[in-house]
Amino acid sequence: MIAGLYEAHLPVGDLERAIRFYEALGLELAHRTDGRAFFWIEKGKSWLGLWVAEQVNVPYHVSIRHVAFRIELENMEKAKTWLRGRNVEIVDFYDFKPHQQPLVPPLFPQAHAAVYFEDPDGNLLELMAPIELDVSDYFDTMELNEWYRQRGHKRNPPN
Incomplete structure (x- = not known):
């Protein structure tokens, strides 16, 4: 029945x-x-609504004021350069600095890589790419290169 996410609002x-x-x-x-x-x-599948609202002053929490945009994993290595080209700064997240991203946080059951940034109102945004489905072993948040190293994958280091 459900085919995907249609809308999110900030x-x-x-x-x-x-x-x-x-x-x-x-x-x-x-x-x-x-x-x-x-x-x-x-287009025609999903959109983002932006509303001028006093809730913009509510401090960030992962349950509100957060949107993740899905990208392909092969584009993750270009994500930081792409954002910098739009004058968007990567933000510290999970106690990791911008130069350490993309990250792989333990959000089970799927492993994904992510780069975190904010819009001008402090809404947390991320570029996210699935890596592996049905991950069963626990792991701590790590850099994407470390994920590849631990799992024996050969990848170029992200930008």
């Missing part, structure tokens, strides 16, 4: 600034009205 303080930021990420503005804008993530 609060923003300055809609014009938010629109510029998400357009710089390559998202297409689908619709805009007073106090809100919608961007296609995948």
